[in-house]
Amino acid sequence: MSNDLPKVENPVLIVEGKHADNERLKAESDYLRGTILEDLQDRMTGGFTPDNFQLIRTHGMYQQDDRDIRAERQKQKLEPLHNVMLRARLPGGIINTEQWLAIDKFADDHTSYGSIRLTTRQTFQFHGVLKPNIKLMHQTLNSVGLDSIATAGDVNRNVLCTSNPVESELHQEAYEWATKLSEHLLPKTRAYAEIWLDEERVETTEDDVIEPILGSNYLPRKFKTTVVIPPNNDIDLHANDLNFVAISEDGKLIGFNVLVGGGLAMTHGDNATYPRCADDFGFIPKEKALDIAAAVVTTQRDWGNRVNRKNAKTKYTLDRVGAHAFREEVEARAGIKFEDSRPYKFTHRGDNFGWVKGIDGKEHLTLFIENGRILDFPVGQFEGKQLKTGMREIAKIHEGDFRLTANQNLIVAGVDPKDKATIEKIARDHGLISDKVSNQRMSSMACVAFPTCPLAMAEAERYLPGLVDDVEAILEKNNLAGESIILRVTGCPNGCGRAMLAEIGLVGKGPGKYNMYLGADLAGTRVPKIYKENVDEATILAEIDALSARWSKERNEGEAFGDFVIRAGIVAEVVISARDFHA
Known part of the structure; x- marks a missing residue:
């Protein structure tokens, strides 16, 4: 396939103007150290x-508070119940059983919610860690070979990969x-080790290059990278800045098609922001992958918008300078020319649930984890499900490892055939396997939103299970039982739940109100278009009912x-994101 990319006449390579304040704080941070150590000592x-x-954030944490009790604390003249959420670095989503048991115990002993959350970034999160336990959290992770370096902030974040690499x-x-x-692509500063692991600082001189790839001011905005194996687009590559699509011959990896400039985040009411699919730059042999990655990152580092953070992502850089010029700069920096893309096709996405046999004779069990929340549920809709206990019991006897997926699910990988029945029994006894889970539920996903995310405008995780109940009933009513729609809910337009790659995407606009988008494809290569704005839950269900009846x-x-x-003309296809998405 040839790769004709858009050109821009007289492109603006550097955006002039007063830099966003984040640029000041990064410059003054002494390579991400800041005064974090002093803050840790302040118990007021x-x-x-x-x-x-x-x-x-560059150390993998977000400061949050429990929004369910924020108003009550204000009445009592107390500050919000500040805590942190930590996202671990887990490239490709692999975690061994010793590590799992360690994070399970920490979640029990030192988090407010007691849960382990599997995320769309193919890793796990702790929520509700209070300041006195933050250093202990990092040291616990380090003791089992884990960390949270660069899983948030203006850096390259956790690298995703098509799940279950032993198939x-x-x-x-x-x-x-x-x-x-x-x-x-990790930061080279030793700030993380010094602050959280008590490592002594090694002094440097002004001539030392601390960050050869990320630079002294790091990136203009967050940056996301993936490796994906067709035909399953299970990591939603078009949500990411840099993607390596594996190309094979006779079952052997020979190289990658490189796709650049995807991203889903936007801002309500700001037409200068929009979701965008990535551009295919072309094919490279596999041994050039690291050079190309560094070249893409450094080009975005130097050309990205440091004035307006809302337009700082790679997708906006490509649209401002032209994808053609961006690719030429990458080629010059990497010292390699992209070849024409090799043929590939995505036919589906998501996870394949149940047992799969690997090439080594081992078995692999993919478990559906609704909303990625691993917890023992004492009351409510999930009463009786002891997911956390079940995973702990499996970890105690399992001789393989676990693979977290980019769809909030989990694979028990490398199971010896003799242990298959035992592990399945544990999973069923604790609610980790249920034959009653519908295709629709397995095709639905939400971000965390309330009560922990400070950006949430509407419910997502807590809204989704009941919404799926209603959608299941609608599908059955319209003679579509067994069918499914890729349905995703996010509490705000920042894209964590990947609603902008859903057939029906609901994006929070306010309490109980959502913008409703329609029209992504099964392969995840098309963003949806707005259908209804600022609608309530009753209207959403009525629209899904009417649309499903027509679909049937x-x-x-x-x-x-x-x-x-x-095809039915209910919404127009989004072909070019910026122009078609808002038209």
Whole structure:
């Protein structure tokens, strides 16, 4: 495939103007150290100063508070119940059983919620860690070979990879490249080790280059990288800045097609922001992957918008300077020319649930974890499900490892056939396997939103289970039982739940109100278009009912919901994100 990329006449390579304040704090941070150590000693508050509030993100943490009790604490003239959420670095999502048992115990002993959350970034999060336990958290992770370096902030974040890399030799090699990319693009500052692990500082001189790839001011905005193996787009590559699509011959990895400039975040009411699919730059041999990765990152480092953070992501840089010029700069920096892309096709996405046999004769069990929340549920809709206990019991006897997916699910990988029945029994006894889970529920996803995310405008995780109940009933009513629609809910437009790659995407606008988007495809290569704005839950269900009825009666054989709503003229297809998305 040839790779004709858009050109821009007289492109603006550097955006002039007063830099965003984040640029000041990064420049003054002494390579991400700031005054975090001093803040840790201040027990008069559970939070961090404004600058450190931002800097701790590059150490993998977000300061949050429990929004369910915020108003009550204000009445009592108390500050919000500040705590941190930590996101671990887990390239490719692999975690061994010793590590799992360690994070399970920490969640029990030192978090407010007691849960382990699996995220769309193919890793796990702790929520509700109070300031006195933050250093212990990092040291606990370090004791079992884990960390949270660069899982948030203006850096390259956790590198995703198509799940279960022992299904084939190709999967294994792709995972190895994910780990290489993660290490290559990590910050080189020793700030993390000094602050959290009590490592002594090694002094440097002004001539020392501390960050050869990320630079002294790091990136203009967050940056996300993936490795994906067709035909399953299970990591939603178009949500990411840099993607390596594995190309194989005779089952062996020979190289990658490189796609640049995807991203889903936007701002309500700001037409200068929009979701965007990545551009295919072309093919490279695998041994050039690290050079190309560094070249893409440094080009974005130097050309990205440091004036307006809302337009600072790679996708906006490509649209401002032209993808053609960006690719030429990458080629010059990497010392390699992209070849024409090799043919590939995505036919589906998501996870394959149940047992899969690997090439080594081992078995692999993919478990559906609704909303990625691993917890023993004492009351409510999930009463009786002891997911956390079940995973702990499996970890105690399992001789393989676990693989977290980019869809908030979990794979028990490398199971000896003799242990298969035992592990399945544990999983069933604790609610980790249920034959009653519908295709629709397995095709639905939400971000965390309330009560922990400070950006949430509407419910997402807590809203989704009941919403799926209603959608299941609608599908059955319209003779669509067994069918499914890729349904995703996010509490705000920042993209964590990847609603902008859903056949039906609901994006929080306010309490109980959402913007409703329609029209992504099953392969995850098309963003949806707005259908209804600022609608309540009753209206959403009425619209899904009416649309499902039409889909049932009017669709072509095998036609997916997202393709139907475009063919039927219900929404227009988004071809070029900026122009078509807001038109």
